[in-house]
Amino acid sequence: MGNLPDPKLAETFVDPTRVAHPPIRTHGYLDVLAPSTDEPxxxxxxxxxSPLLAAVYxxxxxxxxxxxxxxxxxxxxxxxxxLMRDITTGGGQKILDVACGPGLYTRQLATSLADGGACIGLDLSEPMLRRAVRDNTTDYVDYxxxxxxxxxxxxxxxDTVVCLAALYLIPDPEQAVRELCRVANPAGQIAIFTSLQTPLATLPGAEAAMRIGGFRAFGRDEITGWLRAHGWVDIDQTLTGQGQFIRARR
Ligand SMILES: C[S@@+](CC[C@H](N)C(=O)[O-])C[C@H]1O[C@@H](n2cnc3c(N)ncnc32)[C@H](O)[C@@H]1O
Known part of the structure; x- marks a missing residue:
């Protein structure tokens, strides 16, 4: 485990007008959803x-x-x-890792940060965040x-907003992409890794399983289309079989 973070790092980023309850610092991360949330x-x-998944992730x-x-x-x-090499510019950059899970990429994104820089990992899952605090905390990282x-x-x-391996689990991914675009600096960048709709993903059994599980495969132009609609027009997309990497700038 690295050094303990500045306890005020995340507090300096959270906008009090955008939270329903005063944020509470617990288990090393800042909770803006406690004591209750109606998040789908x-x-x-x-x-x-599940704490078990966080442990074996x-x-x-x-x-x-x-x-x-x-x-x-x-x-x-x-x-x-x-992608990580290209987007990790370091220095005093402000980075947000949305749906950071146990924080491996949050820590990697912060590797070359210097004074004034920060990488905030955000997630819904308490067990994932406890893991992130335990395993992937450094001076410039907070959760x-x-x-x-x-x-x-x-x-x-x-300056940089990423959402890796998570959009396909988020109940309203178009709203999530709207939020990524909103909190990104207009001169900044957005990076996404997510699922791709392929013949495999459209097999009848696969479709039903994904619908029941709340897992989604995105069309090739779906997410890039949402980004373009928000003014992010300089877009690189790389397909990897069942997945797609997207990097967008304005
Ligand atoms: C497969 S993990 C990916 C974690 C990490 N980004 C990675 O690449 O290893 C998906 C994460 O998305 C988080 N997640 C799902 N829905 C979310 C939401 N509405 N808001 C924030 N995080 C969410 C889950 O809790 C989980 O940690």
Missing amino acids: VSLANRFMQ ERAWRPMFTRMFSYGGRGTATVHTE VRGSAHALPFADGTF
Whole structure:
């Protein structure tokens, strides 16, 4: 575990006019949803809230879904490494990692940050955030429990906003993309990794299973279309079999 974070790092980013309750710092992260929230939770999301999944996520879950997303196309891990290299500019950058899970990428995104820089990881799941605080805290990293549907930050707060391997689990992904666009600085960038609608994902059984589980596969032009509608027109998209990486600038 790294050094303990400045206890005020996340507090300096949260906009008090965008939260229903005064934020509470608990288990090392800042909770803007406690004591209660009516946030919609799908079956897949319930699974994401399990302490067992948080415990085995890096060792068992990530390798499995990385292989699954690569099926029939380019290696997801390779494209992910390229994307992280390209978007990690460091220095005094302000970075937001939406649906950060156990925080591995949050910490990696913060690697070359310097004074004035910060990387905030936000997630809905308490077990994931406890793991993130425990395993992936550094001087420039802090964590917030909140929802991708209503990010607790003012417009244009972050230079880089990422949402990796999560949009397909979020009940209203179009609203989440609207929020990514809102909190990103107009001169900044947005990076997304998510699922892709392929012949495999449209098999009858697969469609029903995804609908029941709350998992979604996106058309090739769906998310890029939402980004364009919000003015993010400089868009790179890389397909990796069952997944898609998107990097957008205005
Ligand atoms: C598969 S994990 C991905 C975690 C991390 N980004 C990664 O790539 O390892 C998906 C995460 O999305 C989070 N999540 C799902 N719905 C959310 C929402 N509405 N707001 C914030 N996080 C959400 C889950 O709790 C879970 O930690």
